[in-house]
Amino acid sequence: MKKIISLISIFAVVYLFSSCKKFLDIVPDNVATIDYAFRLRSTAERFLFTCYSYMPALGNFDGNPANAAGDEYWLPVTNTSNAWQIARGNQNVVNCYMNYWQGNSGGKDLFEGIRQCNIFLDNIGKVPDMTTSEKERWIAEARFLKAYYHFWLFQMYGPIPLIKENIPVGASQEQVYPPRDPVDSCVNYIVQQLDDAAAHLPDKIENEVSELGRITKPIALTVKAQVLVLAASPLFNGNPDHAGFKGPDGRLLFATAASQEKWVRAAAACKAALTLCESQGYRLYTFNPQFFPYKISDTTRIELSIRNAICEKWNPEIIWGNTNSMATTIQAGAIPRGLDPSKTANSATVGNLAPTLKIAEMFYSNHGVPISEDKTWDYNGRFKLRTGTHAYRYDLQEGYQTAALHFDREPRFYADLGFDGGIWYGQGLFNDKANLFFVSSKKGQPASAQNQSSYSVTGYWPKKLVNFNNVIGDGTTYTIQSYPWPMLRLADLYLLYAEAENEANGPSAEVYRYINLVRERAGIPTVESAWTNYSRNPAKFANKEGMRDIIQQERLIELAFEGQRYWDLRRWKKAVDELNKPITGWDLAQEDAAAYYREKVIYNQTFTTKDYLWPIPESELLSNKKINQNPGW
Template identity: 35%
Template sequence: MKKRILYSMIGLLALTSCDKYLDVVPEDDIRTLESVFEKKQSAMSYFYGCYKYYLNSGSMFRDPGVAAGDEMTTGQLLRNSTLSGGVTIPAFDIATGSLSASNPIMGTWGASQNYYEAIRQCNDFIENVDNVYNMTQEEKSEYKASAKAIKALYYFELMKMYGPITLVPENIDVEASMEEMQLPRSPIDTCVNTIVQLFDEAIELGIQTFAEQPMYEAGLLNRESVYAYKAKVLLWAASPLFNGNPWYSNFTNRDGEQLFSADYDPKKWERAAIAADEAVAFCEQRGKSLYDGYNAEGSELVNRVRDIQLSVMPIAFGSDELLHGTYSLVEADIMTRLPRFSSVDETLETSASYNIGLVSPTMTMVELFYTENGLPIDEDKNWDFSGRYEIGSESDFRYNNIVALNKDVLKLHLRREPRFYANIGFDGGVWKRKDEYMVMEPYRGGRNGFEELVVKPTDRLNITGYWVKKHVHSSNYTDRSTTAIKPVAPFPKMRLAEVYLMQAEAWNEFEGPSEKVYEALNVIRKRAGVPDIQEAWEVYAKNPAKIENQEALRDIIRQERMIELCFEGQRYWDLKRWKIAHEYLSQPVKGWNVLGEKGAQFYNQFNGPVEVWTSNRFSSPRDYFWPIEDEEVLRANVVQNPGW
């Protein structure tokens, strides 16, 4: 009999509830592994517990990728627990350079959220599920496949955060010697191959497809998502951070084993490209496609905006685009995005809670989106880039319920692509609140603006004058007596749009510009409501030859990715894997003068945006990887990441 005792903090997935994903078994339920894996009910409880560690993904309060970068910002209140009464967003501390080996904020290696505990539980299930007497062989195979897949995903998340990790192919007996327990970190190529092998084994064992999963298991990995994650792992392996990176040429284990290859290997891009092709082919064969076809609005443009918004809000997992999602957004995620409506509206007033858009997009993101012609704002010869901070107006009825017609609107906000209007709330833009189309007024005295002349540290304040629309449904609103935050959709951890973007990036890096690169991008652009890439650049661009140059097309593909996946916790990690995070993440955050009144005061006399936050710090190359917690370095006898 095994001597290891299991203190069973195990959960059952409650996928029909947005705010209660796990029903936790009491702490005093102590069982041996043999008894757990006697019957199906207890074995399945143990299996579902393998997933509970991943359920924090997506919430800005729990997922560092969502708020640690340069997409969103906030003022003092949500950064200071003393001021806020304990409600803070830790990722904003990461953005200010507050990580340390003694305080690895939101870490997952030996920290408060320890993915190695999850991996141990996965190993337990994989090693013991065959002992369950009342499960069919098919069930054992399917759930063993799922356990391998989520184990691989934990490995990948650790790799993104820490680089080379410790691999645990099977659990070590608790009676083993300390030396046997102290496993070294594995070279990054070994980590990648192990993750890919686990995903391949999950496919071979018959992990269920999306359609085969029962609804109460919709948050589990499926075959479509496994193909997609496999491609993503290989994309990371081919990217500059991991592929021949000279920064880490002297990074070794304690025995001198080199953890990074010093040689760049272009074939890694081919491997990633082929895996992305396989993922697209399988997903399309299984009926997956980009969300499209909304037609309940009164104009083609507004319907296009709704398509884009609903592509990331698959209520109850009901979207052909979603490959993997988690019920991870908490109420505060929605409340911090909702704009403030003040008492200038007869039926609306300021709520006392946190639902007044305390978290806002940065000017970096506002200027990232394309023009209506599908080009960067400085590249479109028909768009007034030099005059973007001047006042203009819109009279075309196509933009009704998008921007205020025949009113003063900043030129920066006019004639932008549908994804801009789907994702960004701005002065003069329209926010759909229930069945109302509300024109936004973020300046002092406006319906969404701050009303005081001086800001106190405890004031609830949107500091850029913009709001994040992504993940917010029109049924999410506040009024005199109600804060409506449901439905809260699953957070999209993997959707088909990302797989097309992986295709385009990998093939361009391996072969350069080609029709298959353009075709992958054009699938995304068609749903986005902008011209195909060839038409956009040939007809409207100042420099049409850019799409024929590999390096220039690389920048175009990256911008397309950052637009399509904005506010989904992707950009922060992408900037790192591309080795350009240090160019972006120490820049001052810019927005508008939210203490200014309408017009010139708010828009800084039309001289351009102002700095609203200047404390972001990113130290290169140290901050490309998290520090392993000091105690874990000593306990496990692993080498620390460089710079920590």
Template identity: 45%
Template sequence: MQNKIHILYLVLCLAMAGSVTSCKKFLDVTPENVGTLDYAFRNRNEAENYLFSCYSTLQSLADITRDPSFTTSGEIIYPNVLGEGPKLYDAGFQLMRGTQNISNPVLNYWDGSNGAPSVFKAIRRCNILLENIDKPIDLSVFEKDRWIAEVKFLKAYYHYFLVKMYGPIPIYRTNHAITDPIGTLRVKRLPVDSAFDYAVQLLDEAIPELPTEIADVNRELGRVTQAVALAVKAEILVTRASPLFNGNPDYRNYKNADGQALFSASADPAKWAAAAAACKAAIDACRQLNLGLYHFIRPANIPATLPQVLSGILTLQNAVTEKWDLNKEIIWNLNSYFPQQANAVPRITAEFDLGSAPGTLAVPISTTDLFYTKNGVPIDEDNSWDFSGRFNLRTGDAANKYLIAQNYQTIKNNFDRELRYYAGIGFDGGIWYGNGVTNPDAALSVQAQKGPAAPKDNSRLNVTSIWPKKLVHYLSVFDKNGFSQTSFRLPRIRLADLYLQYAEALNEVNGPSSEVYAYIDSVRLRAGLKGVQESWQQYSFNPGKPSTKDGLRTIIHRERRIELCFEGKAGWDLKRWKEWTSVMSQPMQGWSIYQSAPSDFYIPVTQFIPTITSKDYFFPLSDQALRENENLIQSPFWK
């Protein structure tokens, strides 16, 4: 066993960076292996390649089909083909059906298998660079300090990512020598606060040496800045302060074999104060860079007379899909382009073809229910909205022609909703502005009632007939010639996210205040809504809800789920709030997709009821990992 571990470790230590052919896309490249550490750090250029290899695992996280938060949030479901087990592509989505296991865990970021790289290997790679950074004789002091800071950031983020997935984890401050006794290699999990504290320590060390912004985007696009590190620090501290990690009674008996407690016994309110301070520091840094909430930038081919409602929708869509250099709301992006646009496109032309745009990313009805009415309150709280009759049929009219196709029969549920509903959801009869048609009066619309374009046993099928419109650039075109996409990078952190985190932390510290309302309302105003207090006072059955700490907490949580829907945030949020099992108790429903008559189509059909329990809050370790290291204990409630 000792020889096996030493050999595996040696192989890891010899992982080096190869040449990079494109400067602009250097972070998209996984460097090839070369022979020795001396070669990898023989000069500045080779060492820089190794730096890029430290980024490579981070860049791989851009594929949302491998993102544990995106695939288990309940925002999106994926077809389950009869007679087949989960395939690599959809395995993460199938976790909601109870497919996770300990013999071969899905999305195994611990060991690195089953559709995921090992994040621990990424940490070790970072340690190798830090141990060898003094070897290149032609590396300037300025660059060395910056590279050290970048790698410390990466180490911090990798540890944080693992804590979110697994809870208590081992901490790798340095790599073990291959000659170390076998006992020192058998590390154990440490209390969750240890990992959070270590990540924050690394970020505090890194931030002063990071650049305030990227000067040469052609060569350094995607590298870390001070604002990125400050925003990540804020997110880490918000996560640490949240109920899942901060005095969670569910894990009071979760301990190492030596009796060491891995979760704090009681909640510490000071953690929320630290989170609020970190959020404010990140916001201030962003303001110094003139970052702000995005508003639609009209290209020359879009009419200057674009109706205000469509301009508002494009503002909300492009807050996610706008080009990186034009979007002043983006704090952090990864380099890789969003790879799933074709799977988010509905039938919007007569030439629907599965090979060009399969459209398999299906939105359940429960996700559409999250979005507010046009009055800015939940659909079941609005005192002027017909909640009980929302599935009754209604025909599109002239007053709503830029939202719903005229003379098209859909349901009342699609009328009188907030703009984020129309920007985010591709629903039957909904206007799909763009797709090569820039005349607002000739805009295309979703044609879900025409029946599925695939047999029942075909995996390329949207099982709800509802699509995540937010994940398709409005200039992407799907027609008889195929699917031609305008690429975009899905934001990792944007300013609206940070604003809502700050509001959440402030509310947890002192309850409702004018500052809390201001940050929530700034996000709502961009979506065309009135402020929280005004909306609830005028339109809600519960007008006092925003005036209490508990009520405002509920509102903030929903605001995050609406504003950041489909962006890979909800899964982590629901877990840290300890709301995930409650949300996952709802059946995942869609429409009767094989029916074409409206009265038959609009009958909810249950695809499945998620099989999620308390043990699913943290991913399990594999049997193999436990066998190879007797000091590791299994994740809570897994056996």
């Protein structure tokens, strides 16, 4: 994302690792030895922070492949994001985009990160001025990071070499080049590392001033749940597309048959993680208007609960906030230019992150069912014009014509999306009242294209990612209240558990309970009530297949714009369907509402079976003859 942003001030955020540097930066010239790093507690801790520094920067739009590699966003043609090249079908084996195997073209070298973790684990025992319990905790953090980097590589490339320990100096060529390990071996090793780490990690951070962002036991157990749900999903659980895929040594790399036991194991891991999280006080965030200087409506309160579950740093729903990845520039891309026409700060924001029209259609109706299923909602007339009235005043501009698609939708639709005619809450205070801007983005209006790179190509913006306390100032200033990127939050874990439990045992009170907790916070009816009363398929929730569809759409909605959709579509093997649909938006070149609200094809995406796994860089294959390319590449 092009970084065109002028900041007056950034809200004070305590984060631990912003000044972390590589080990070679912390020792005198010519004395860069491993022994030096482990002579003192202070230098050993800095080496540990080096291990943390390889964490993928998911709060940076360009650093998170799930943002632009799929279909959730589309960008102006001038954009040079590496991940967006993948979405456009330009991935290749010579210069791989978002290369996390070697660390280039937008990716970090995660195998180097694993190597640093192994160095730390091999040498932490030498540090003299540390207690045993502190060493155990640091070892656990390094084990977690080592497991997480393996996990990240695994979800991208499938079977990978397991780097259990570093290759010694003077090792033979046979030792230097390891083969890939089968899927089940990868999963079991990652899980074992996470279990070993969890045994010595704290249940919570006590010293929040200096340690927020470091790994805890709830983080480790939640990542374990993620790993096992991924392993149980169709991409890796008996995938027929890869049934005969072998390494050069003849070993099968994928299991040939699906295992129901994998879902049972995943459900148990999810349950253990959420039980621990709840015991430590994690809960779904709800906005508390008691601490607000003015009265807000119930509608606004619900929408602030949805937005602030992401944007309010260290809120009680955040299991893991990544202090190495602050959500700053991504906010500048998520807010329309010219939101406040009275200011001259149009140049302070970028406004080029554009959710696609299919994403706008994905959100439920106000009855909590898909708009194509709601028997009371006019799906065929969704592109017709309607005028906002007083009844919709908290979400739509009164007297303004917009698409029928924008009426009678669930609160997450209005909390997550900015669009022509939609209310944009926040971005500064005036006379003790909240600013209620509205977006106007037809040709010639304030939020329309001002240049070739700083506008939404679809007519939508991801409002969910923008802190409502940000302030549009005078001149060309835009003050951003940054927050650590939410790597894990409780709603994600609840939905993972509902999915795993449904796959393991079918619909049950337990499955309904955890999906309904998320829906309750979102201000929509329970699954049972919504489908029984409003769906054209009222019994859908009563069987495993129907509930699977419901849970999957719930995840896609609840976790929209958080870097989850791309990975979920892959693991469910739905990407070949979804990522072959055209990318569409509104006709931005039109001034008239009737002409503007015509669906326009922006790009025809293509996705084939080979795209489910990242290609291994060709140069790696030339070096390591024990590794072969992923199928289709």
